[in-house]
Amino acid sequence: MSMPATFLSFPRELAECVHQRRKRMASFAQGACQPCYHSQQQHHHQHRPRWSLNDLSSELLALIFEQLRDIDSQYVSTARLLCQRFNQIAIPIAYKTLVLTERIVAQDAGLHFPQALEHISAHTNHVVARSDLDPAGIKRILERIRRLCSVRWRYVDKAVRSGRLWLPSDILNAEQTRYNRTKLYVEELPLRDFEGEMRNTYLRAIPIDLLVSLKMAHPAPPLVTRLNSLKHLLLSARQLETLHFDDRGQGTQFDFAPHERLPPLRELTLRSYDWRHSAEEVSRHWDFSRITSLELISVPVFNFLNSVSFHELANLQTLHCEDFSAHLPDLRIEATRRLNLLVRSYIRALSTLQITVHTYHFPIDALLSHARTLTTLRLRDHTGFAEEDRRCPTVYHEDLAMLAANMRQVQVLELDMDVVHTDPPQFLRAVCAFPALHTLTLHVQTVLHPFEVLHPGADRDRDASMRTLQFLVRNKAGAVPWRSITINVGGWKKFMVRRLSEPWRRQNERGVFAERCFVLERNAGTGEMSVREEVAVEASRQATPENEDEDEDEGEGEGEDEDEEMSSDDE
Structure with a gap:
């Protein structure tokens, strides 16, 4: 259920309230959080009745708090401070998704945060964990959760390089995950190709019957030239719905045996994948029958569009294409025409379209066919600036005005x-x-x-x-x-x-x-x-762009984890 836009002003009101909460808590508890019947009595004595959030039903307040959580989880923590009723409604929402940190997985967490652990047991359904956290602590938290719906497992590159690495299979309880039908989302998985006794490393690390989403890490040298280890993982993970493949430069591609076929993916992102599959290979080894989101970044787009059945792409809602043809004859004009045909005549209802094309070979009638559903449009030309x-x-500008009107x-x-x-x-x-x-x-x-x-x-x-x-x-x-x-x-x-x-x-x-x-x-x-x-990051600086990006993300993530870990009233 979508909420009206007027609710977007609530974070500001709540933030102002909490800023002065020590000064105004008592008066607010008697005012904004007064019983509804008392508010109705006051209406008889006022020409302009005052509206209170507390007049809303618990169900509607819960919807509001869920929207606040989606905007910023700290808004829900703020709402909990306003009054006891808000606190009781917001607790399940605040704890529904738990981001694990060193403090909450520590051995003595039960001494410092007993109430938070009770809320985790009762209300948490989704957990985000990092591979560099204490595995015993992660396992301790997971096993106390009554209904564990999903685990999002993030590999940390520093832990991978240092050897201090824990795997989902180490900490997930098979009976618990089977009973709850837990789904596993793996992010930042390092791209490696293992041989000999280690060839099944991915399969031993990841419970394949739980895996629904796999997002690879942006690779660092040395790069792999073979993808057999990853291919075997994908072929075994029959519940897999999302795959984000990330390589560099021209990249490489899967080499399939005649009997091998990937699971039917709903969301596929390929970055620097050297797509050279023929139409026959695609028909035999790839399954696009359920796909709704497709992103091809630094991929030879013409090769892809010339080998895939457009009928299987009819249900796409998101399409993102950034061509890479530096190592091939320039087929970008042909790719643009094929892309125009796909968008105009085969895809039913796009909501997001992000493409780089030859603008004058992409007539706008293809865009107009999605006029009722398109919410994001990013249209660039290969030439650039x-x-x-x-x-x-x-x-x-006449075409742009027509797009705006429709x-x-x-x-x-x-x-x-x-x-x-x-x-x-x-x-x-x-x-x-x-x-x-x-x-x-x-x-x-x-x-x-x-x-x-x-x-x-x-x-x-x-x-x-x-x-x-x-x-x-x-x-x-x-x-x-x-x-x-x-x-x-x-x-x-x-x-x-x-x-x-x-x-x-x-x-x-x-x-x-x-x-x-x-x-x-x-x-x-x-x-x-x-x-x-x-401000741009110059290539002449000592740190590489990739490392700087990782450092920034890491710093932000740690702060967010600490903020989301627990509220002060639970300590």
């Missing part, structure tokens, strides 16, 4: 806008006409030239981006306000190598860059909008 002397094909559900939009190929005001007005749109990413070319002499203090790309942002804010149509607008200048990326020509090197030494990124965001709590410039 990495070189200032190449013009990027751009959707005609696509009433699009909330997220990403497009290229080359000012040479379009009328910028008309193009931007068409963007503003999407009635449900709240998140926009716009790719543009730098206004600078490599030999240009810039005056001190001048920032032409920033000025141009600010004018674009002001135009978009001023001309937004519909009742849905902007949440986020990103102006990506000159092919900016979070991890990138700057332009390599000598003139641009000299400009970079002066602090002038062709690649910039400006973001306008609305604060969900205050409603205020602010602009910031994103």
